[in-house]
Amino acid sequence: MRAHDGSTSAGTVIEPPDGSAARAAIEAYRGATIVVLGFGSQGAANALNLRDSGMAVLIGARPGRGDHAARARGFEVLDPVEAAARGDLIVFAIPDERHAEVWADIHAVVRQDAVLGFLHGFSVCAGTLRPAPAQPLVLVAPKGPGAALRARYCEGGGLPALWCVRQDDPQERGRRAARAWAAGIGAMRAALIPSTFEAETETDLFGEQAVLVGGVLALIRAAFDVLVDAGTDPAVAYIECAQELRQVADLLYARGPSGMMEAVSSTAAYGGFAAADRIDTPALRSTFRALLEEIRDGRFTGRFLADGAAGAPAPQAARAALRASSLESASALVRSWFPGTDRGPGAAADIDPP
């Protein structure tokens, strides 16, 4: 059941086919200036989508790559402080651990009735960014990287996003800003899902630690080592345990878990179901619960911020060890055999959306 603004009974907004909910949300914010601070992965995609949706966008960037890229795409770019002074909605499209220092620079010029926008709830939940109690805060967290946000929008679609408003004012400036922002980046064409800063932050951190980044790395590394120790050629081990992940991920994305298990061969399905039960041990679940607990009670945040304050030695050391590993050399060789890959170890992907 959908209300006139596209809301379903569960509170998730899904755009009616005529696009009326997004148009109404954008129209209700006509005349407002959206300042996007930073022009990296999310900043570029958000700014380009918002501009193409007819909204007034101004970029706040320090001199450097983002500043250059924004100017090349025809945006007006100002220093973050000058830009923030002009924002009705100020979107923090800068790394989470930098929010506090940028807020320290800009807070004196930010209007009392301006809305602060976040793409991830980390800095608000960690308390590193402390806005005035009357300042509306909104979260619009797209569920995907900037390049995908831009690509889906250009195809006429969008990415789902979690959203919420905190400490809104009586004029509901926060709610209007969040809905216009979400509509402008195309999120309503997919699904705009109600959340809270805490829930978005917790689930995002947990998902990347347990599965998307930490879990996948651990599985690949352990399986690769076992095969190579047993005498398998490292390149073959890498193809089997890492490179082919893409096909399975695509199946999962398109068809869901049971569709993926139906699409694989009968040997893969039989062995896969049996192995999943053996890998999914009480010890694994206990590790997952510990990760979640440490996110919830702030231990992860404390460690992350302390590491960042010391110049991020932990991820730097881990990256250096990974680059020097046999897994990485096997990867470089294997990627040189496959189309559409970055050649060479450590080559950075082009995250610039079109």
Ligand SMILES: NC(=O)c1ccc[n+]([C@@H]2O[C@H](COP(=O)([O-])OP(=O)(O)OC[C@H]3O[C@@H](n4cnc5c(N)ncnc54)[C@H](OP(=O)(O)O)[C@@H]3O)[C@@H](O)[C@H]2O)c1
């Ligand atoms: N990437 C994702 O998949 C994703 C998905 C959902 C949400 N998010 C959230 O989106 C936000 C931005 O992340 P991102 O991945 O888009 O970051 P990013 O690609 O690393 O881009 C960061 C931008 O911030 C600028 N910047 C960094 N430090 C700054 C400072 N002290 N002052 C001014 N500008 C500064 C950088 O400028 P230079 O160009 O000069 O380096 C760059 O333009 C984060 O809150 C993140 O959690 C990201």
